[in-house]
Amino acid sequence: MWVYEKKLQIPVRVCGPNPRLASYIITQYGGPEGELGASLRYLNMRYSMPTNKAKGILTDIGTEELAHMEIVATLVHKLLEGASVEQIKAAGWGSHYADHDKALWWENAAGVPWVAAYVSATGDPVADLQENLAAEAKARAVYENLIRLSDDPEATNVLRWLREREVVHFQRFGETLMDIQEYTKQKKYY
């Protein structure tokens, strides 16, 4: 069960229309290291985790990632707000406009659609938690790329905050991995 809260996790501001930046940031909506993949990866993995702690952290981080997807969506939505078709075309995002107008869609920065193959689930808790550590590190790296690409200081603030969350999640997954390794030793799985 999920309950919606009618607020963002943090306030999202932008300096004005900026379709080019929107076309880059969309990758954190539906790209390989984006927030859709992150939330689905963690929420899906809960069912094959052997400990309550691991089920807890996956539920909570998976839920926070849904809130991050909403933040990224808001960024893209606001960066397109007030942008003319001419501006969108000049920014190189006419290809998005052709199919979607200003609607959001799960795609990477090159327009490639989200696929479930971005997410892995092996059923092996150690392998899966290591996948999550890699996912957080890669998402952090992509936010750093976006921060370097950004020419909107307000959007950059939001990207920096999202980057920091990847660092915290990496830490929590690392602790969970250590806990799972202890657990598997006790059970003599190996």
Place this chain on the structure above:
Amino acid sequence: MAQYQLLMQIMQLEFAALELNLFLDTHPDCQEALAQYNKIHQELMQCKHAYEQTYGPLCNFGFSPNTGNYWKWVETPWPWEIKY
């Protein structure tokens, strides 16, 4: 801007609670974090109650009251539309 200030306060408290929640998931016996979590829970509930009485429901499905004679859920601004 009283509404925005109260919303900011809710965002801050809720973020602190979320961060403590994640920490407690992997440190479930940390007494200091538990005490902070419960303290922030109290403050958060007070702020949410104050906000909802004046500005309408924050949550759906029975987690917030709807005061007045109109279903305010469909009237108050959506998060991506708010000009912060």
